[in-house]
Amino acid sequence: MREDFYYQQARIKGYRSRASFKLLQINNKFSVFRKGQIIIDLGASPGGWSQVASHLVGGNGKVIAIDKSYISPFKEKNVEILNKDILNRNLPIIVLETYGKTDGLISDCSPNITGDFSRDHAIQISLARRALALTQELIKDNGFFICKLFQGTELQDFIKEMKKHFETTKLYKPAASRKKSAEIYVIGLKYSISKDSSKETTN
Numbered sequence: 001m002r003e004d005f006y007y008q009q010a011r012i013k014g015y016r017s018r019a020s021f022k023l024l025q026i027n028n029k030f031s032v033f034r035k036g037q038i039i040i041d042l043g044a045s046p047g048g049w050s051q052v053a054s055h056l057v058g059g060n061g062k063v064i065a066i067d068k069s070y071i072s073p074f075k076e077k078n079v080e081i082l083n084k085d086i087l088n089r090n091l092p093i094i095v096l097e098t099y100g101k102t103d104g105l106i107s108d109c110s111p112n113i114t115g116d117f118s119r120d121h122a123i124q125i126s127l128a129r130r131a132l133a134l135t136q137e138l139i140k141d142n143g144f145f146i147c148k149l150f151q152g153t154e155l156q157d158f159i160k161e162m163k164k165h166f167e168t169t170k171l172y173k174p175a176a177s178r179k180k181s182a183e184i185y186v187i188g189l190k191y192s193i194s195k196d197s198s199k200e201t202t203n
């Protein structure tokens with residue numbers, strides 16, 4: 001099965017989670033990462049995305065891995081861990097004081113799945129909204145945003161909100177994301193404070 005393939009590949013390549021391949025596939029499609037960038041990774045535990053981001057930004061770049069759950073230390077020297085809830089209202093101040101504005105924000109945040117689809121969707125979208133709000137405080141003009149979403153009734157409203165802030169907004173389900181999973185990823189390119197939302201398209 002495909003999930004076994006990515007699970008095994010993660011073990012072979014030393015990634016902490018099979019989720020690493022989702023980020024790699026998103027980057028293969030949209031080419032967002034560059035050497036030297038500073039990236040915030042929300043909902044980073046156990047750390048598969050942070051490892052991928054670390055390699056893509058290289059030794060002159062930095063990844064700030066944030067999760068309310070424990071993240072074990074990385075051997076990658078350019079990854080720093082902040083053990084915080086993303087809902088913590090002091091989080092933007094802490095990040096800005098230490099790192100300044102960053103080049104991109106990625107969020108794979110999801111709640112513990114209860115199986116109650118509407119509830120899981122509502123909680124996950126609220127985490128995505130918090131991540132989007134944090135981009136407005138923490139990323140530079142022209143920065144990028146990659147965010148996990150659970151598909152459901154609030155998805156289109158979220159996309160509309162994204163289009164107010166990014167020149168381009170795309171939805172993408174990487175091959176490594178299980179077909180039966182409701183998850184999909186939204187990619188916002190070229191963050192702009194002054195953007196006119198009426199010009200945007202999604203596909």
Ligand SMILES: C[S@@+](CC[C@H](N)C(=O)[O-])C[C@H]1O[C@@H](n2cnc3c(N)ncnc32)[C@H](O)[C@@H]1O
Binds near residue numbers: 017043069084
């Ligand atoms: C699917 S996992 C992320 C996997 C990770 N991207 C990787 O590649 O290893 C989702 C994460 O979101 C985190 N999360 C959920 N709600 C959060 C919150 N309010 N603040 C911080 N992290 C949160 C969970 O603790 C969990 O570690």
